[in-house]
Amino acid sequence: MSDRPVRVRFAPSPTGPLHIGGVRTALYNYLFAKKHNGTFILRIEDTDQNRYVPGAEEYIIEALRWCGIQIEEGVSVGGPHAPYRQSERKAMYRQYAEKLVELGHAYYAFDTTEELDAMRKRLEAAKVAAPQYNAVTRSTMKNSLTLSEDEVKKLMESGAHYVIRMKIPRNEEIRFHDVIRGWVVVHTQSLDDKVLFKSDGMPTYHLANVVDDYLMKITHVIRGEEWLPSAPLHVLLYRAMGWEAVMPEFAHLPLLLRPDGNGKLSKRDGDRLGFPVFPLDWKDPATGEQSSGYRERGYFQDAVVNLLAFLGWNPGTTQELFSMEELITAFSLDRVSKHGAKFDPDKAKWYNQQYLRKKTDTELAALFLPTVKEKGVHVSLTTENYVERVCALIKEKAHFVSEFWDLGSFFFFAPEKYDESVIVKKWKDGAPEFFAKVKDVFANTTDFSAHNVEAVFKKTAEESGVAPGSVMQLFRVIVTGLTVGPILFDTISVLGKDEVVKRLEKALTTLK
Ligand code: GLU
Numbered sequence: 152m153s154d155r156p157v158r159v160r161f162a163p164s165p166t167g168p169l170h171i172g173g174v175r176t177a178l179y180n181y182l183f184a185k186k187h188n189g190t191f192i193l194r195i196e197d198t199d200q201n202r203y204v205p206g207a208e209e210y211i212i213e214a215l216r217w218c219g220i221q222i223e224e225g226v227s228v229g230g231p232h233a234p235y236r237q238s239e240r241k242a243m244y245r246q247y248a249e250k251l252v253e254l255g256h257a258y259y260a261f262d263t264t265e266e267l268d269a270m271r272k273r274l275e276a277a278k279v280a281a282p283q284y285n286a287v288t289r290s291t292m293k294n295s296l297t298l299s300e301d302e303v304k305k306l307m308e309s310g311a312h313y314v315i316r317m318k319i320p321r322n323e324e325i326r327f328h329d330v331i332r333g334w335v336v337v338h339t340q341s342l343d344d345k346v347l348f349k350s351d352g353m354p355t356y357h358l359a360n361v362v363d364d365y366l367m368k369i370t371h372v373i374r375g376e377e378w379l380p381s382a383p384l385h386v387l388l389y390r391a392m393g394w395e396a397v398m399p400e401f402a403h404l405p406l407l408l409r410p411d412g413n414g415k416l417s418k419r420d421g422d423r424l425g426f427p428v429f430p431l432d433w434k435d436p437a438t439g440e441q442s443s444g445y446r447e448r449g450y451f452q453d454a455v456v457n458l459l460a461f462l463g464w465n466p467g468t469t470q471e472l473f474s475m476e477e478l479i480t481a482f483s484l485d486r487v488s489k490h491g492a493k494f495d496p497d498k499a500k501w502y503n504q505q506y507l508r509k510k511t512d513t514e515l516a517a518l519f520l521p522t523v524k525e526k527g528v529h530v531s532l533t534t535e536n537y538v539e540r541v542c543a544l545i546k547e548k549a550h551f552v553s554e555f556w557d558l559g560s561f562f563f564f565a566p567e568k569y570d571e572s573v574i575v576k577k578w579k580d581g582a583p584e585f586f587a588k589v590k591d592v593f594a595n596t597t598d599f600s601a602h603n604v605e606a607v608f609k610k611t612a613e614e615s616g617v618a619p620g621s622v623m624q625l626f627r628v629i630v631t632g633l634t635v636g637p638i639l640f641d642t643i644s645v646l647g648k649d650e651v652v653k654r655l656e657k658a659l660t661t662l663k
Contacts, residue, residue, distance in 0.1 A: 155368070156188075157184055157188070157189025157370050158192065159181075159183055159189060159192065160191075160194050160225075160363075160372075161176060161177040161180050162195075162363075163177075163195065163211055164199065164202065164356075165195055165197050165207035166199075166207060167204050167207055167433075168429045168431070168433035169207075169210060169211045169429070170418060171427075172375060173211075174218060174459060175462055176375055177220055178218065178220060179460075179464070186482055190224055191220070191222065192222070192230070192232075192235070193211075193228075194225060194226070194363060195211075195226050196359065196360065197238045198353045198354055200238070200353070210433060212226070212227050218455065218456055219452060219453075219475050238353075244353075244358055245348065245354075247354075248348035251317070251347070251388075256387075257316060258294050258296050258315070259307075260292065260293065260295075260315070261293045261306055262284075262292050263312075267284070270284070270292065283343035285342070285343045285344055286319055286322075286340075289316075289318075294316070296318070312350040314348060315348035316346055316347065317345050317357075317384065317387070317391075318344060319387065320387070321340075322339065323338070324337070325339060325387065327382060327383070329379075329402060330401065330485075331403060331404065331488075337383040342383060357381060360385070361385050365392070369399045371401075372400070374402075374403060375404050376404060376406050377406070378403060382401055382403070402484050402487070404463055405488055405489055405492050407491070407492055407494055408491040408492060408493045409424075409494065411493075416494050422443060424496070425496065426494075427444050429442050430445050430446060430455065431447065432447045449552055451506045454499075454502040456475055457471075457472060457474075457478075458498065458502040460473060463492040464486055467486055471505075504549070504550040507551070507552065508546065512540075515539075515542040519555045520533065522555065522556050523563060526560070528563040528564070529563075540645045541559050541562045541645060542555065545558040561630075561631040561636070566631060566633075567632070569628050570628045573625055573628045577624065578663075583659060585615050586622075586629065587655075588611055589611055589626075590652055590655035590659065592607060593651060599644055599648045600644055601638070601641045601643070608640070629655060629658040630642065630643060630646070630651060
């Protein structure tokens with residue numbers, strides 16, 4: 152690593168909601184920066200005005216905030232290289248494109264759309280596999296390499312539309328080192344003369360991206376694998392500009408794949424396969440289409456950070472749970488895999504469950520209380536203390552706080568109906584008499600701790616000649632309506648004497 156202070160940037164284009172793959176890119180950049188006492192920068196790459204989507208930039212900023220990724224420099228916070236939105240830096244780029252023309256690394260091209268189409272058709276007819284504007288075809292087109300200086304001048308003065316194209320060397324091997332992939336070698340024959348500067352006065356992604364990385368003193372470009380094919384052009388740009396000595400190191404992150412490993416995890420996969428692929432909910436401003444996000448689905452922010460960190464990276468140990476601080480310490484690009492990372496929805500839930508279990512009952516109660524109140528529960532059951540005790544019992548089975556109500560609504564409302572199969576099988580042969588006795592004994596029990604209630608119940612069973620095991624399931628159904636749930640005597644203790652006696656009475660009067 153060079154001795155320049157580490158500076159990395161996350162450089163999304165505001166073309167829609169940020170995909171979790173994008174959040175992972177931001178996270179790896181952030182972890183890397185923090186690990187090396189460097190700076191994490193947010194730059195908005197909005198040079199393609201046709202693809203601009205209102206609200207996307209705010210969404211990106213909010214998603215990073217939610218994940219705890221702090222923007223140290225960039226849009227929304229400013230910094231020494233402001234502005235950080237490329238559309239606001241527009242005036243800056245032309246000089247670099249012009250400089251490349253001057254140095255003989257780029258040229259003006261005046262071809263119209265029709266002329267470009269005709270060229271493509273001509274090449275297709277000649278069975279050229281990948282028809283493109285390149286070192287061979289450029290000599291047949293209308294550009295400053297084929298036209299005389301005079302003609303170029305005249306065209307420009309007449310206001311003809313033109314672009315500036317990179318003059319890719321004809322026969323060269325470009326070698327560059329990628330931290331994750333090792334040496335990458337690309338022959339320039341496979342590259343086309345990419346447009347660097349458009350007729351609307353805007354740079355293309357390639358020019359703006361490289362110029363800004365240079366001006367913002369970026370030391371490491373950590374981005375998705377889909378940008379690997381652009382890297383050779385970027386390397387050529389650094390060379391052509393004479394900036395090779397400060398060229399950043401490249402690290403292209405593996406793709407996020409569908410759960411079955413079959414292709415890239417796309418925007419559409421999430422809702423189709425039943426899990427979010429976005430950090431936050433998003434409503435498309437043009438179509439009104441809704442996409443769900445991790446936050447609104449009830450995922451904890453620290454769980455999402457942890458699970459994203461593991462999509463393409465591992466610490467080389469068996470430890471799976473990492474806080475942001477621990478990730479910063481453990482993270483290294485050496486341990487990022489070059490193979491695509493399969494997204495596993497069950498593992499995502501597992502992570503959330505682990506973080507749910509780490510929360511205190513007080514924290515969980517605060518999260519659950521709004522639901523409890525919404526359900527119209529009696530106020531006496533909405534005290535923090537009661538809800539906390541309920542949370543303590545139901546959390547074990549839950550992946551999300553949103554499951555708490557289904558797991559524990561019987562703590563707030565007496566059962567309206569009882570599990571039929573158990574009643575049919577067990578509410579006979581002295582069972583009603585036995586539970587009538589239990590009710591009377593409970594009514595006279597003052598210590599309603601789980602431990603004592605259990606002892607009292609067992610003693611009553613013994614005295615009645617009933618094996619406690621044979622009536623436990625029925626007892627659970629009488630109290631909760633259900634056959635499964637938290638430990639029964641804990642449940643009974645939390646419900647409290649009055650409520651349990653009431654529920655026994657109700658069963659005795661309604662069950663036949
Ligand atoms: N604007 C590009 C994107 O949307 C940035 C790629 C890069 O990091 O160079 O992902």
